[in-house]
Structures are given as structure tokens and as C-alpha cells.
Amino acid sequence: MPPRSRVRDGAAAVxxxxxxxxxxxxxxxVIEAAADxxxxxxxxxxxxxxxxVAAGVQAPAIYRLFGDKEGLLEAVAEHGFATFLAAKxxxxxxxxxxxxxxxxxxxxxxxxxxxxxxxxxxxxxxKRATSAAFKAGMDILRGRVRxxxxxxxxxxxxxxxxTLIHATARGAVLTWLxxxxxxxxxxxxxxxxxxxxxxxxxxxxxxxxxxxxxxxxALRAALPEQTTLSGAxxxxxxxxxxxxxxxx
Numbered sequence: 001m002p003p004r005s006r007v008r009d010g011a012a013a014v015x016x017x018x019x020x021x022x023x024x025x026x027x028x029x030v031i032e033a034a035a036d037x038x039x040x041x042x043x044x045x046x047x048x049x050x051x052x053v054a055a056g057v058q059a060p061a062i063y064r065l066f067g068d069k070e071g072l073l074e075a076v077a078e079h080g081f082a083t084f085l086a087a088k089x090x091x092x093x094x095x096x097x098x099x100x101x102x103x104x105x106x107x108x109x110x111x112x113x114x115x116x117x118x119x120x121x122x123x124x125x126x127k128r129a130t131s132a133a134f135k136a137g138m139d140i141l142r143g144r145v146r147x148x149x150x151x152x153x154x155x156x157x158x159x160x161x162x163t164l165i166h167a168t169a170r171g172a173v174l175t176w177l178x179x180x181x182x183x184x185x186x187x188x189x190x191x192x193x194x195x196x197x198x199x200x201x202x203x204x205x206x207x208x209x210x211x212x213x214x215x216x217x218a219l220r221a222a223l224p225e226q227t228t229l230s231g232a233x234x235x236x237x238x239x240x241x242x243x244x245x246x247x248x
Contacts, residue, residue, distance in 0.1 A: 027065050027075075030055045034076045038117045046073070073121060080122045081133035084111050088140055097147050098201055104144055105169050105193050112173030120177065123170055141165060145200075149221035153201045157246055158221070161200040168196040216244035 033055035037045050048069055052059040066072040088107065094100035112119040122128060129135075145161045148154045154161055172192045176184055220241040227234060 023065070026055075026057060026061065030057060030062060030065060030072070031075050031079050034072055035079055035118060038076060038121065039115065042117055043121065046076075048072070074128070076118070077122045077125075077128050078131050078133060080115065080118045081128075081131045081137065083115075084108075084122075085133045085137045085140075087111060088137065090140055090143070092143075094147070097144070097151055097153060098197065101144055101148065101165070101201070102193060102197065104141065105165060105196065108169040109172050109189060109193075112170075113176065116177050119173055123174070138162070138166070146221050148201060149217045152215070152218040154217050154221075155202050156200055157242075158217070164200055165196060168192055212244050213246070216241045220245060 030051060034046050034051045037050060037054060046069075048059050048062050051072065052062055062069075062072060066075055088104070091100060122134075142158070142162055145154065145158050145165070148161070149158055156164070172189055176189065220238065223237075229237065
């Protein structure tokens with residue numbers, strides 16, 4: 001039977017290892033080690049053994065923290081979304097909302113080009129759209145689109161605009177990364193961005209024109225969450241505005 005002091009020491013080690021703060025610090029250290037390996041050597045280099053060595057932990061600790069390698073990669077992808085979210089600059093009242101849209105698109109593309117392996121990991125699985133940081137980033141994009149709609153600049157429905165903006169930025173990065181370096185022409189990125197701008201915005205605010213579609217989008221965007229209308233009236237009004245906004 002082991003000495004009592006040794007039993008106490010072992011119990012203390014277990015308690016230390018499983019303490020919430022220590023566990024979270026270890027988890028973060030493992031994620032950062034995996035992200036560093038991914039950036040320097042690519043996805044194939046991110047093995048549980050290599051990550052454990054880089055993070056200074058035993059390999060079983062990775063399984064306790066993440067379940068398996070896929071769980072670790074999910075955590076690294078979430079780390080990527082959180083890093084990108086922290087880099088986003090939000091102007092609640094931009095002087096030029098279309099230039100603000102361009103700046104947001106450029107920022108998304110620049111992040112992808114600066115972190116190619118991480119970006120591919122982040123967008124390699126559709127289920128990663130459930131990430132909390134990804135959703136927060138999309139909310140920022142929806143805010144940009146809502147400001148465009150409120151000013152009468154939006155050419156298409158808000159959700160379609162959000163999808164187009166996100167899809168063109170992601171497509172631009174993945175296309176660029178798929179090209180040989182000697183075929184990577186910066187004009188490609190500019191052309192894709194300007195095609196996106198032309199697809200989702202008007203050259204002039206639509207509310208200055210006679211057509212009802214732009215005015216409907218602007219009114220729909222400007223409606224407050226709380227109005228004197230009843231719930232049924234709000235639902236009906238939004239249905240009418242959606243129908244008018246999609247006309248043409």
C-alpha cells in the first residue's frame with residue numbers, strides 16, 4: 001500500500017489537472033500549438049502526437065479535452081473565427097456605406113490570404129457555420145447590409161446580399177489559394193469585389209427613384225423592433241414590404 005503522503009500528492013495532481021482554470025489554460029495552449037503547426041506545416045502536420053509535444057502535454061490530455069483529432073480541429077477552426085472577429089472594425093455610422101462594404105470585404109479576403117491553412121480549415125466543413133464567432137461575424141455583415149438597405153442603396157433582398165457578399169469573399173480567397181503563385185493576379189480580387197458591389201448595391205440611393213422596390217427595402221430596414229402596430233399588423237406589413245422589395 002503506497003504511503004499516505006504519496007496518495008495525497010497524487011490527488012493534488014489530479015485536482016490541479018482538472019481545475020477549471022488550469023484546464024482552460026491547457027486547452028488554449030493546445031489550440032494555439034495546433035494552430036501554429038497548421039500555419040507552418042499544413043494540416044497533415046497536425047497530429048495528436050505533434051500537437052502534444054508542441055504544447056508540452058501528454059497525448060491523452062488532448063483526447064480528454066477534445067475527444068479526438070476532429071474535435072481539436074473544430075476548436076482550432078473556432079479559434080480562427082474568433083481571431084477574425086477580433087480583427088473586424090465596426091463603424092455604426094459610416095460616412096460612405098458602400099466604401100464600408102468594400103473595406104469589410106477586403107478585410108475578410110486579407111485575413112484568408114494571411115492565414116491560408118487556417119482559412120481552408122475554417123471553411124472546409126459547412127457545419128462550422130454553427131460557430132458562435134462565425135455567427136457574430138455574420139451579424140456584423142448583416143448590420144452593414146441593413147445600413148445599405150436603410151439608405152436605399154441595396155439592389156437585392158438583405159439575406160441574398162449577405163449571402164452574395166460572404167460567398168464572393170470566400171470564393172475569392174479559395175480561388176486565389178488554388179492558383180499557382182505565378183498566376184495570382186491582384187486584379188482578380190478587385191474584379192470580384194467590384195462585381196459583388198455592382199450585384200448588391202445601386203449607383204444611387206433607390207429611394208431617390210420612382211420605383212417602389214428600393215423604397216420598400218429602405219422602409220423595411222428602418223422599421224424599429226417596437227412599433228404601435230400589433231403583431232399581426234407588423235407581420236402583414238413586412239410581408240407586403242418583402243413582396244415589393246423583391247419586385248424587379
